[in-house]
Amino acid sequence: MRKPWSDDRAERVLGAVACLVLATILGMVVFVFAKAWPSFSHNGLGWFGPAHDGTVDDQLTGIFNSPADPKHYQYELGAFSLLWGTILTTAGALVLGVAIAVLSSIFIVEFAPPPVRRVMTPVIRLLAAVPSVIYGLIGILVLVPFFGNHVISQDRKQSVLYVVQLTGTSLLVAVLILTVMIVPIMVSIMTDALRGVPRSWTEGAAALGVNRWRVMWTISVRASRPAFIAAIVLATARALGEAIMLSMVSGSQGFSPNPLDGLTFFLEPTRPLAATIVDNAEGLSVKPFGETIYAFAAVLLVSTFFLSLAGWAAKQPLKRYGMGV
Amino acid sequence: MAAAAPARRAPVVESTASWRLTDRIGLGLCWAAGLLLCLIAAGIVLYMAYRGLQYLRPHLLWERPLSDSDQSKSGGFLDPLVGTVALTLIGTAIALPVGVSTAVWLVEFGRPGWLARMVESGVEVIAGTPDIVIAIFGLVLFQQRIFAPLSFQAEGNAVFGRSFLTAGTMMALVALPFIVGSTREALQTIPRHVREASFALGKTRAATIRRVLLPASRPGIATGTVLGMGRIVGDTAIVVILLGASLQFQRVDGPPVVGDVRGTGSTLTSYVYNNSPAGEGNAPEKAYAAAFVLLIVVIALNLAAGRLGSGRTQWKR
Numbered sequence: 001m002r003k004p005w006s007d008d009r010a011e012r013v014l015g016a017v018a019c020l021v022l023a024t025i026l027g028m029v030v031f032v033f034a035k036a037w038p039s040f041s042h043n044g045l046g047w048f049g050p051a052h053d054g055t056v057d058d059q060l061t062g063i064f065n066s067p068a069d070p071k072h073y074q075y076e077l078g079a080f081s082l083l084w085g086t087i088l089t090t091a092g093a094l095v096l097g098v099a100i101a102v103l104s105s106i107f108i109v110e111f112a113p114p115p116v117r118r119v120m121t122p123v124i125r126l127l128a129a130v131p132s133v134i135y136g137l138i139g140i141l142v143l144v145p146f147f148g149n150h151v152i153s154q155d156r157k158q159s160v161l162y163v164v165q166l167t168g169t170s171l172l173v174a175v176l177i178l179t180v181m182i183v184p185i186m187v188s189i190m191t192d193a194l195r196g197v198p199r200s201w202t203e204g205a206a207a208l209g210v211n212r213w214r215v216m217w218t219i220s221v222r223a224s225r226p227a228f229i230a231a232i233v234l235a236t237a238r239a240l241g242e243a244i245m246l247s248m249v250s251g252s253q254g255f256s257p258n259p260l261d262g263l264t265f266f267l268e269p270t271r272p273l274a275a276t277i278v279d280n281a282e283g284l285s286v287k288p289f290g291e292t293i294y295a296f297a298a299v300l301l302v303s304t305f306f307l308s309l310a311g312w313a314a315k316q317p318l319k320r321y322g323m324g325v
Numbered sequence: 326m327a328a329a330a331p332a333r334r335a336p337v338v339e340s341t342a343s344w345r346l347t348d349r350i351g352l353g354l355c356w357a358a359g360l361l362l363c364l365i366a367a368g369i370v371l372y373m374a375y376r377g378l379q380y381l382r383p384h385l386l387w388e389r390p391l392s393d394s395d396q397s398k399s400g401g402f403l404d405p406l407v408g409t410v411a412l413t414l415i416g417t418a419i420a421l422p423v424g425v426s427t428a429v430w431l432v433e434f435g436r437p438g439w440l441a442r443m444v445e446s447g448v449e450v451i452a453g454t455p456d457i458v459i460a461i462f463g464l465v466l467f468q469q470r471i472f473a474p475l476s477f478q479a480e481g482n483a484v485f486g487r488s489f490l491t492a493g494t495m496m497a498l499v500a501l502p503f504i505v506g507s508t509r510e511a512l513q514t515i516p517r518h519v520r521e522a523s524f525a526l527g528k529t530r531a532a533t534i535r536r537v538l539l540p541a542s543r544p545g546i547a548t549g550t551v552l553g554m555g556r557i558v559g560d561t562a563i564v565v566i567l568l569g570a571s572l573q574f575q576r577v578d579g580p581p582v583v584g585d586v587r588g589t590g591s592t593l594t595s596y597v598y599n600n601s602p603a604g605e606g607n608a609p610e611k612a613y614a615a616a617f618v619l620l621i622v623v624i625a626l627n628l629a630a631g632r633l634g635s636g637r638t639q640w641k642r
Contacts, residue, residue, distance in 0.1 A: 010531035014430035017423055018444045025447050028462045035465050103358035111355050123366040129627045131559025133594045134616050137601050141609055180365055213348040241455020244561040248603040274457050281566050297461045308453030312446045
């Protein structure tokens with residue numbers, strides 16, 4: 001038999017493995033930023049602005065076709081429409097998703113009759129487990145043709161034909177599916193938090209003659225606010241990083257939907273950052289193009305990094321009350 | 326969770342007639358939101374089952390994919406199926422020891438405190454990092470010269486960086502937060518007196534962890550692992566970027582297994598992606614069939630996770 005490990009040795013080995021996790025994150029930040037640096041340094045703050053001549057896609061093509069001589073590499077980029085696409089899809093999904101998630105969490109915890117409740121738990125788990133590529137497949141083969149053929153009228157297509165073609169791959173479809181994808185993440189955290197509210201608090205409120213809805217709304221929801229914020233933050237990170245589904249349904253066109261277009265705005269195609277990375281994965285070996293793609297990844301990495309930290313920090317006060325999620 | 330909740334409250338018979346209108350609207354919206362989620366889930370499963378049963382033929386499961394624009398000649402998805410299994414095994418094999426060690430260290434040692442907090446939030450950061458960023462990080466990492474043995478070197482000494490091994494390593498990062506999370510939770514539910522009883526018998530900390538704590542938290546570890554496997558099976562971005570997503574296995578010269586895992590291939594997810602109108606293949610029938618198989622695998626893994634989770638040890642306080 002081997003000699004059993006001493007405590008010191010166990011602590012050191014396990015601690016080293018834990019530090020490996022930190023090293024991975026550090027490596028991720030360093031590698032991605034080192035690779036992305038030329039794109040940022042060349043464009044400065046203009047990187048975040050609109051494309052100067054032509055669209056982002058024209059600029060990306062230019063970067064892809066830049067001369068082989070390192071001195072003449074193209075980096076000219078204004079990624080605003082991609083950022084705008086990311087912001088729009090994320091914000092849209094959050095607005096819809098938070099409402100649905102809060103309401104259905106209250107429903108599951110308080111109002112659902114036991115048989116319905118027994119169905120809801122696996123339903124949420126199922127929605128969380130469906131791979132994004134299946135969501136994307138349903139989107140591109142069912143929703144997109146439906147919108148393209150039945151919802152968007154010919155007049156509407158004509159009205160914006162001079163800037164963009166409406167085919168059904170649109171902001172709206174992307175937002176709808178993204179909502180379905182982020183709701184289960186929020187629901188699972190929110191229901192845990194609502195269940196963790198001490199019973200004496202809710203019973204106290206009920207004893208004062210408040211009805212069940214008011215108890216939930218004024219006591220339970222408020223008590224679990226930190227968990228709700230954590231849930232929203234994590235869902236935001238997820239929505240920002242969703243790549244495959246969005247690259248399938250959002251239109252794959254570096255176009256910024258214009259809110260001034262009225263209802264057409266929702267039906268215009270867009271392409272968020274993450275989807276751009278997937279769409280252009282083949283070009284990674286072209287040096288300046290690859291560096292531009294890494295710049296997109298760097299932006300995503302920074303935003304999700306801080307969102308995750310914020311979510312982690314938001315959950316800390318809960319632990320103090322023994323309401324750990 | 327679901328089973329425990331109803332027992333807490335005796336059925337309340339309360340008429341909502343006396344409620345304020347706004348409260349009743351709120352209640353109605355709750356019902357609407359809950360039922361909407363049920364409908365969406367049912368819709369997805371039933372539609373995928375309908376399309377899947379329509380297009381899935383047994384021969385698809387053991388025929389290798391061929392590139393042909395005619396859908397009846399483009400073969401099945403044996404390679405993606407095997408690829409999914411291989412990638413999941415590699416990813417889990419890496420994530421399991423790392424995840425369990427991290428969780429044990431966090432709960433049982435966790436000194437110094439600042440480092441423990443950093444590791445804890447670090448795991449959250451990994452959980453929140455988009456898989457596409459993980460994929461693209463893996464690519465730049467494994468294209469470094471020292472990682473050449475994991476994939477292969479093209480002419481001109483450029484390291485390719487794409488292989489089952491590299492993709493599997495990055496997949497481990499996807500599964501890691503699940504394993505750390507549920508192992509931690511399982512360890513934390515073990516009451517102090519269990520550890521103290523073990524110390525009283527003269528066991529060291531290390532022996533307690535190995536002989537008492539890890540066996541006791543096995544259901545939790547298993548749940549996390551299976552959930553993590555579900556994530557790996559369903560992940561597309563890492564496969565598209567790090568596995569090359571070639572239709573068939575492209576093995577590298579070498580001994581049988583080693584040459585295979587250093588080569589590239591595809592999984593069910595990348596097969597679906599490439600056969601959807603968004604990919605090059607555009608063969609919706611194949612995509613539906615493969616997506617159906619994928620959905621079954623993922624649902625099965627989640628059911629298994631639920632089963633394992635319900636078998637947890639109940640501790641007396």
